[in-house]
Amino acid sequence: MRRTIVLILLLPIVSFSQDLVTNTTNRNTTSLNGTWHYIIDPYETGYYNYRYQPYDQFDKNNHSAFYNNYHTDDKLELVEYDFDKSPTLLVPGDWNSQNEKLLYYEGTIWYKKSFNYQISNPSNRLFLYFGAVNYKAEVYLNGHKLGTHIGGFTPFNFEITTIIKPKDNYLVVKVDNKRAKEAVPTINTDWWNYGGITRDVKLIEEPSTFIQDYKIQLKKGHNASITGFIKLNNVLKEENVILSIPELNIQKTILVNNNNSVDFEITAKNIQYWSPKSPKLYAVSIKTDYQILEDQIGFRIITTNGPQILLNDKPIFLKGISIHEENPMRAARAFNETDALVLLNWAKELGCNYVRLAHYPHNEHIVKLADKIGMMVWEEIPVYWTIDFKNENTLNNAKNQLTEAITRDKNRACIIIWSMANETPLSDARNEFLMALVNRTKSLDNTRLISAALETHHNDGVNIVNDKMGEYLDIVAFNQYTGWYGGSLENAPNAKWSIKYNKPVVISEFGGGALQGLHGTINERWTEEYQEYLYQQNLKMIEKIPNISGISPWILADFRSPKRLLPNIQDGWNRKGLISNNGIKKKAFYTLQAFFKKIEKEYD
Ligand code: GCU
Numbered sequence: 001m002r003r004t005i006v007l008i009l010l011l012p013i014v015s016f017s018q019d020l021v022t023n024t025t026n027r028n029t030t031s032l033n034g035t036w037h038y039i040i041d042p043y044e045t046g047y048y049n050y051r052y053q054p055y056d057q058f059d060k061n062n063h064s065a066f067y068n069n070y071h072t073d074d075k076l077e078l079v080e081y082d083f084d085k086s087p088t089l090l091v092p093g094d095w096n097s098q099n100e101k102l103l104y105y106e107g108t109i110w111y112k113k114s115f116n117y118q119i120s121n122p123s124n125r126l127f128l129y130f131g132a133v134n135y136k137a138e139v140y141l142n143g144h145k146l147g148t149h150i151g152g153f154t155p156f157n158f159e160i161t162t163i164i165k166p167k168d169n170y171l172v173v174k175v176d177n178k179r180a181k182e183a184v185p186t187i188n189t190d191w192w193n194y195g196g197i198t199r200d201v202k203l204i205e206e207p208s209t210f211i212q213d214y215k216i217q218l219k220k221g222h223n224a225s226i227t228g229f230i231k232l233n234n235v236l237k238e239e240n241v242i243l244s245i246p247e248l249n250i251q252k253t254i255l256v257n258n259n260n261s262v263d264f265e266i267t268a269k270n271i272q273y274w275s276p277k278s279p280k281l282y283a284v285s286i287k288t289d290y291q292i293l294e295d296q297i298g299f300r301i302i303t304t305n306g307p308q309i310l311l312n313d314k315p316i317f318l319k320g321i322s323i324h325e326e327n328p329m330r331a332a333r334a335f336n337e338t339d340a341l342v343l344l345n346w347a348k349e350l351g352c353n354y355v356r357l358a359h360y361p362h363n364e365h366i367v368k369l370a371d372k373i374g375m376m377v378w379e380e381i382p383v384y385w386t387i388d389f390k391n392e393n394t395l396n397n398a399k400n401q402l403t404e405a406i407t408r409d410k411n412r413a414c415i416i417i418w419s420m421a422n423e424t425p426l427s428d429a430r431n432e433f434l435m436a437l438v439n440r441t442k443s444l445d446n447t448r449l450i451s452a453a454l455e456t457h458h459n460d461g462v463n464i465v466n467d468k469m470g471e472y473l474d475i476v477a478f479n480q481y482t483g484w485y486g487g488s489l490e491n492a493p494n495a496k497w498s499i500k501y502n503k504p505v506v507i508s509e510f511g512g513g514a515l516q517g518l519h520g521t522i523n524e525r526w527t528e529e530y531q532e533y534l535y536q537q538n539l540k541m542i543e544k545i546p547n548i549s550g551i552s553p554w555i556l557a558d559f560r561s562p563k564r565l566l567p568n569i570q571d572g573w574n575r576k577g578l579i580s581n582n583g584i585k586k587k588a589f590y591t592l593q594a595f596f597k598k599i600e601k602e603y604d
Helices: 002-013 337-350 364-373 392-409 428-444 528-543 587-603
Strands: 029-031 034-040 088-091 108-115 125-130 136-141 144-150 156-159 169-176 201-206 210-218 225-233 239-245 250-256 261-267 282-287 292-297 302-305 308-311 314-316 318-323 354-357 376-380 415-422 449-454 457-459 462-465 476-479 496-499 505-509 548-551
Touching: 088 108, 125 136, 136 156, 144 156, 210 282, 210 292, 225 239, 225 250, 239 261, 250 261, 302 449, 308 548, 318 337, 318 376, 318 505, 318 587, 337 364, 337 587, 354 364, 364 376, 364 392, 392 415, 392 428, 415 428, 428 449, 449 505, 528 548, 528 587
Parallel strands: 318 354, 318 548, 354 376, 376 415, 415 449, 449 476, 462 496, 476 505, 505 548
Antiparallel strands: 029 201, 034 088, 034 108, 108 169, 125 156, 125 201, 136 144, 136 169, 210 225, 225 261, 239 250, 239 282, 282 292, 302 308, 308 314, 457 462
16 A cells, blocks of 8 residues: 555656647637636645545545535535635636736636537537646546646647536636646745746637647748648548648648658749848648648757857848737736737837847747747746756656647747756756756757756856857857946956857847936936946947857746846836837937937848
């Protein structure tokens, strides 16, 4: 008896969700967004019995288990929760910004949604899809445990064909955003730990044999060869799949047999390559005997050649800015196209052709919008600061988040860089951990560049970048905070840099804080003048850094951080934004805008 218990306890660290259904936007879906009832449960009373044993493992049908959503008319029976009499939260959305009481709340909140659903064709199948839930989600439908997902920034789904009822379904999600040392991210981050069902929830109805996933991109280093795979779910006989890209006169029949997935390669002529200046997306359709799935896909080549980054074989400079997934004006997690438009329109106004979506995969709306408007993207997983690099489960967790992010976004031309990590301390365990992620990335997608935000160190007045990981990354990117966390602004333009690798260099972060509207001299921290001067001096320095091919200063807009506590200046906000949390531009915004105008001329 004792051995079995140990085994079960170990397993929950890695996600139990099933293979991801991709391109959900163009499928037959029903949204479950809206108001959900919720119960705050810091002691996890609805999950553990008083012997601290999980009900869903020890006493599945116990009425006290919140996932049973138990009701009774029996006035004698003891029931100590009632979702329908409990308050509501909006989904998608973090809970912290929706209720003052929850601003700092970290722990378990139970969500419940009741709904009716009639499957339109008895042979069809039904899936429940979450865009993201921060951090650990345990999902139950009609009292059945569907599974667990770990990781707050990537999608997951469960098949519910056999559990769904035409009427009175109750979906219960236990969401726990407690931070933990072995988690990804770990216990310490400089962003708000927004909890909740933070992205769209939808039902997806599919034929019994359906198109699960596909990759359609230009072959690495080839400008006329479109390759990829088509993956069907539940292939019972050989299936004809027709891949069409009408504008490229492509109509290819691909036979998928019972190993479900087949690779293909097609030669294409006269491709109009995707780029920020002309973000051409082609209408693509995949047709089987049972469904047609459409998508909008761009084709571009992103490579490096020594110190240069080449887009469609032409050198480019990444005129970027870093962005957190937050709408500052709502002081909340961003989750829809409106939020994405606010953030990317600001980046466009700055003159950007590139954004670093920090430090975790952002929602699909902003990635799709970047594809449409022509904004190149750096996408990152939250392997941030002091991750538990020696912990096997932590590695599996990170690999899983990476896999889900790449699976979701691999057909987006705008994504040019997969980032493995941010500011992780040097050690052999760290290098092994990051190398495992680099290898996983290459196995899933070898058509994009791989990088990570590395750190610098100083010796004898020289800034040095010789992180071992630089050897394995396509782009040497690092964060440097000259004039804020150290180093003199005055001397910055003459700063010495020693960078070990003859690869493109990207400054993934630099910057300093300013309270919008606070004015003074260039020597007074927190004034707009100080931040403006910091940008002027850093940009002069950066222009001289060998192999410089791009920047993404920290950061587009002020963002909430529980680590920023200076009264009347920070008050829970990191003030390094070029735009305040009220959407007002600071002086440094225009400094960077002018710099990008100048660069534009040089690269035209
Ligand atoms: C770090 C880190 C950011 C952080 C920033 C800052 O470099 O990567 O997440 O917010 O610096 O200190 O403001």
